[in-house]
Amino acid sequence: MSADRAVLEAALERGEEEGGNVEFKERLSRDLHLADGRLESLAAQLRHRVLSGDGTATYVVGVTDDGGIAGISPEAFSESMDVLSILAEEAGAHIADAETWGVGDDGTDGEDSGDGIVGVATVEEGAVLDVDEDHIVVGTAGHVDHGKSTLVGSLVTGTADDGEGGTRGFLDVQPHEVERGLSADLSYAVYGFADGEAVHMDNPHRKSDRARVVEESDRLVSFVDTVGHEPWLRTTIRGLVGQRLDYGLLVVAADDGPTKTTREHLGILLAMELPTVVAITKADAVDEERLETVEREVERLLRDVERTPLRVDRHGVEVAVEELGDSVVPILQTSAVTMDGLDDLDAMFRRLPKTATEERADFRMYVDRTYSITGVGAVASGTVNSGSVEAGDELLLGPMSDGSFREVEVRSIEMHHHRVDRAKAGRIVGIALKGVDEAEIERGMALLPADADPTPVRSFEAEVMVLNHPTRIRDGYEPVVHLETVGEAAIFRPEGGQLLPGDTGTATVEFKFRPYLVEEGQRFVFREGQSKGVGTVMEVGDGESGGSTGAEDGE
Incomplete structure (x- = not known):
């Protein structure tokens, strides 16, 4: 038995007691356990367990009332953690950590089985993290x-x-x-x-x-x-x-x-x-x-x-x-x-005071990394640009390569390995998403509210400044544009046909392969070999414009 597995075994051995801090749950569901009257009673039960454990309670999920290992699907476990997080918040506590193990289809635990999982969540007294604006x-x-x-x-x-x-x-x-x-x-x-x-x-x-x-x-x-x-x-x-x-x-x-x-x-x-x-x-x-x-x-x-x-x-x-x-x-x-x-x-x-000001109220985050966690699913990581996001929120993810946006739901949020119920602008977070596979999420995609009406952008007008270039930038020049977390090849078409090193001018910038979410005022960097420059988005087109992939490079 590994040291990690000892956590599960110890919790099962202690078992549920009237005055103890261990609670067994086969699963928790939104429809059943957050219904009228149930939320308050379950939150009171959680509060009792936390106080009995001098500020810490242990919830074993995926087991029967008598401690028998049942195992539940990763989806059911994730929903259980969402519900437990809501109960903890209601009780003035938070989930500090959660671990999972595979179980066999015969009800016995197995190291590598994919038939179900059982997990142990540590719940600690104190409201969920809400760092002040000085972060x-x-x-x-x-x-x-x-x-x-x-x-x-x-x-x-x-x-x-x-x-x-x-x-x-x-x-x-x-x-x-x-x-x-x-x-x-x-x-x-x-x-x-x-x-x-x-x-x-x-x-x-x-x-x-x-x-x-x-x-x-x-x-x-x-x-x-x-x-x-x-x-x-x-x-x-x-x-x-x-x-x-x-x-x-x-x-x-x-x-x-x-x-x-x-x-x-x-x-x-x-x-x-x-x-x-x-x-x-x-x-x-x-x-x-x-x-x-x-x-x-x-x-x-x-x-x-x-x-x-x-x-x-x-x-x-x-x-x-x-x-x-x-x-x-x-x-x-x-x-x-x-x-x-x-x-x-x-x-x-x-x-030092915080300098990154929030220019909009609605939630927005550009995806920087993606990964998958057993029992949780697809996770999109990045920095919250604006607004806030909570567990259970319905969001849009995209644009996809065809310009569409996918409806997804926030399973859970983690910041610096600390599970939180809410994250505000400026926080570096990982957001577990329901409704999408990890392989479908790409760096440069954005998460935004479900009621948003986003337009996929394939081309935009920009004011650009050439920091370094061996000769001149001409129509058809193809650098990589870095905007938010987007890093994509693009075609430049300078107004007047060319830009020299040190010049500031206007250019049409067209993503070469797919659209992204781009807005006026966003700043970007472009680079190709020893050539480098910066720019600001002045006016956006739409996802249907452009599409050319055969423009010749600038000098």
Whole structure:
């Protein structure tokens, strides 16, 4: 019996007692258990179990009243968790964790059986997480091996690095990333503050530890850690454009200094109008003279893009927080090994206001990742752009490749491995969906209210600025456009026939293969080889326009 399975066995052994904190349920259904009168009585029962367990109750789902393993379908278990979540909210509690195991069709449990599942849900006292509006989201950027992930790893754990990038392992999610020491996809991390003191993760690989930080903090700082290696610049752009970020954190290693990638990432941060902080990392690896030289190089780099550098060691954290904005970029010297400068970063993140403003009231989220969970089903992950979403909400997902939108239902919502009943704008969440398979969900699709009347967009008019191009952009130029979480080949048709490096002008942009949800005012980045630029959507067409795939590339 595995350690995880011991949780189930222990709950079954304890059994239901009048004064105990264990409750057996074969299943919970919306139609039966949320009917008039049942909700109140079941919520009272749940409250009794929680109080009997000194703030924690254990619900075993998929078993009979006497503890016999029955097993239920993944769909039935998911519905049971939805109902249990509603009961918990009614009782002033929340689901803190849930685990499932396969059972055989003969009623005996089996490790790999797909005939049914039984689960254990831990219910804890206290309302479901509702982080205040001070929750900020920070996107990191910078050249490969300049210490982004290591710095963030030390920040969220409060632990010094071993000099070998050990703390970066708290963020990487793919085995080959850990093996190679390079991040190849976006990673996420969180820490927080309670009464002005940092709340760190003890073991970031443990879901319950991340959930603890979220629960204990009255202010959260979430990091979207991007990729520094040139082959994955597309992923970095996705992280900086496709997330609802409040601030950018650009790192520059003291033993290397600003590079071409540093300049590209800075350009993207500023093009997306993100207030940005520069952290000079690895300060312990060089002498004072070298550190001063790199700091001057960073200052020149900022002045080249018409930004005013502000040294935090000279002016202090309070001034940096007050001045940080469109024109001022604070600079700090840091070391994840000695922890120098991390206190200043803590102090800044504790004080910085939220900047991502909500421009609309209705719910909207662009899908960044998809995955499937046994007993839950298809999950779409991303950052809530606007509005809020609750378990049980009916939504539209799309557009599909043919321009249609699919009706789906929210089974459950998870934020930083913490199950919640509601998520608001700015939250990075995973939303389990009913009515769609995981294989049908694609990055770049959007989730929006069921009563919305969305128009799939194949082409739009945009104001674009060419940041870099070897010659000129002509009619038929085909870069990749990064808009929200969309990353799609598109055909450019500049007004006047061409755009030169440094030019700002108008162009028609047409997605090459399929439509997306695009709205006026959205900003985007486009890239093809060494060519890069930014743009703003001015006017949208519809999903029926365009369709050409044979336009010749620009020079």
